[in-house]
Amino acid sequence: MSAPDPKLLPNIRVVLARTSHPGNIGAAARAMKTMGLSELVLVGPAIYPNSQADAMASGATDVLAAARVCATLAEALADTRLALGVSARRRDIVAEWLTPPEAAARLLREAQAAPVALVFGNETSGLSNEELSLCQGLVTIAANPAYSSLNLAAAVQVLSYEIRQAWLARPDWPQPEMEAASGVEMENFYSHLETALAELEFLNPGSPGKLMLKLRRLFSRTRLAKEEVNILRGILTAAQTGRHRRQK
Amino acid sequence: MSAPDPKLLPNIRVVLARTSHPGNIGAAARAMKTMGLSELVLVGPAIYPNSQADAMASGATDVLAAARVCATLAEALADTRLALGVSARRRDIVAEWLTPPEAAARLLREAQAAPVALVFGNETSGLSNEELSLCQGLVTIAANPAYSSLNLAAAVQVLSYEIRQAWLARPDWPQPEMEAASGVEMENFYSHLETALAELEFLNPGSPGKLMLKLRRLFSRTRLAKEEVNILRGILTAAQTGRHRRQK
Numbered sequence: 384m385s386a387p388d389p390k391l392l393p394n395i396r397v398v399l400a401r402t403s404h405p406g407n408i409g410a411a412a413r414a415m416k417t418m419g420l421s422e423l424v425l426v427g428p429a430i431y432p433n434s435q436a437d438a439m440a441s442g443a444t445d446v447l448a449a450a451r452v453c454a455t456l457a458e459a460l461a462d463t464r465l466a467l468g469v470s471a472r473r474r475d476i477v478a479e480w481l482t483p484p485e486a487a488a489r490l491l492r493e494a495q496a497a498p499v500a501l502v503f504g505n506e507t508s509g510l511s512n513e514e515l516s517l518c519q520g521l522v523t524i525a526a527n528p529a530y531s532s533l534n535l536a537a538a539v540q541v542l543s544y545e546i547r548q549a550w551l552a553r554p555d556w557p558q559p560e561m562e563a564a565s566g567v568e569m570e571n572f573y574s575h576l577e578t579a580l581a582e583l584e585f586l587n588p589g590s591p592g593k594l595m596l597k598l599r600r601l602f603s604r605t606r607l608a609k610e611e612v613n614i615l616r617g618i619l620t621a622a623q624t625g626r627h628r629r630q631k
Numbered sequence: 632m633s634a635p636d637p638k639l640l641p642n643i644r645v646v647l648a649r650t651s652h653p654g655n656i657g658a659a660a661r662a663m664k665t666m667g668l669s670e671l672v673l674v675g676p677a678i679y680p681n682s683q684a685d686a687m688a689s690g691a692t693d694v695l696a697a698a699r700v701c702a703t704l705a706e707a708l709a710d711t712r713l714a715l716g717v718s719a720r721r722r723d724i725v726a727e728w729l730t731p732p733e734a735a736a737r738l739l740r741e742a743q744a745a746p747v748a749l750v751f752g753n754e755t756s757g758l759s760n761e762e763l764s765l766c767q768g769l770v771t772i773a774a775n776p777a778y779s780s781l782n783l784a785a786a787v788q789v790l791s792y793e794i795r796q797a798w799l800a801r802p803d804w805p806q807p808e809m810e811a812a813s814g815v816e817m818e819n820f821y822s823h824l825e826t827a828l829a830e831l832e833f834l835n836p837g838s839p840g841k842l843m844l845k846l847r848r849l850f851s852r853t854r855l856a857k858e859e860v861n862i863l864r865g866i867l868t869a870a871q872t873g874r875h876r877r878q879k
Contacts, residue, residue, distance in 0.1 A: 414781070442780055525799055
């Protein structure tokens with residue numbers, strides 16, 4: 384049996400969104416490093432850098448020191464081809480729900496081609512609707528229904544552990560199903576879509592939010608290939624041109 | 632498919648030996664409760680009770696409040712039929728090494744008949760040789776060889792998670808292989824063995840430690856049935872009687 388592929392783990396990113404407690408950031412860095420993960424991205428952390436983060440990181444201060452801080456989750460995911468959100472199960476979200484082993488397998492498979500991300504929300508409020516709309520699937524850790532509140536770093540530990548076990552178990556993964564559009568390509572598509580819908584007066588430009596969020600969710604869940612994004616943008620351009628032509 | 636057996640999780644005990652930081656005790660209680668475990672036993676904690684333990688327990692203060700404090704690990708394991716130690720892999724220990732899923736399956740199987748335990752050592756020094764000698768097997772979490780130091784509560788989270796996943800996956804477990812001797816029965820056997828070996832002048836009564844530790848390890852690893860303990864004690868009694876007879 385050949386060895387697991389050393390290129391995969393560096394392509395798996397842990398993104399912590401709007402973390403309140405700096406100690407949790409450090410503990411998450413430690414949890415990641417024990418399982419061989421090193422790519423940590425912080426989106427709008429409440430308090431960072433901070434001595435408590437350093438203390439909780441213990442021997443993983445290198446992971447912490449290399450962490451990238453981003454203003455938005457879109458920025459953190461710009462170059463990723465797959466982002467999975469970690470969430471307690473909630474009934475009102477239409478999404479693909481994965482178990483940790485399923486998520487680990489999906490991430491490793493896609494990590495062969497491009498960076499992928501696991502996204503963890505705020506300790507108290509979890510992932511916001513906007514953050515969820517940037518994820519192509521959700522991972523839930525089967526917990527005690529009477530008390531399912533894992534500490535943030537404990538959740539990072541469980542997911543990182545499952546990724547490592549899956550990585551150790553398989554020297555080769557099937558190729559990704561398709562060449563998925565990147566985070567940046569998806570954002571450009573959404574901008575184009577929003578502009579086009581505004582021009583078509585389908586969208587109220589003063590409050591485009593709710594409809595755009597629904598559309599983002601739909602396309603995130605679907606996970607678009609690069610080629611599909613090109614086709615959709617072609618349609619948008621044709622619709623815009625048709626409208627301009629009619630306006631003449 | 633029938634539901635998982637609700638009697639099993641209450642029979643699985645988490646034992647924290649000589650924990651230095653009270654915060655870790657609280658975080659471990661929280662990790663347990665998220666996975667439906669509730670039986671926490673503390674052996675000689677450095678600082679306990681403590682407000683930091685309460686704070687880190689979050690919504691699991693009930694588990695913490697119900698925790699039993701013991702002076703020795705033998706006391707904590709007195710009524711158990713199986714105790715597995717959690718340890719980073721060390722080359723010099725002859726023992727059965729289990730992966731977390733293997734350990735979870737073993738614990739659930741044995742928990743049908745009697746209490747079982749997962750034993751976690753001190754944060755820095757791990758399990759002592761004496762503590763290891765009370766465990767019938769060791770569990771190791773496959774970690775990054777360059778940094779394998781999981782936080783104590785993070786290790787509790789991973790093992791508790793694996794126990795819950797195994798528990799959810801199987802409504803029925805095969806019966807335990809044998810009626811294993813309990814912790815108390817094993818301790819009585821060791822006392823008997825030590826007395827007998829001293830009488831036979833095989834053991835230096837001034838420093839019986841090293842040999843007894845080796846014998847404990849051997850019998851712990853083997854895992855004795857009740858009946859086997861009775862046979863061995865019969866042999867010891869015969870040897871003692873023979874000696875007394877010769878002395879007359």
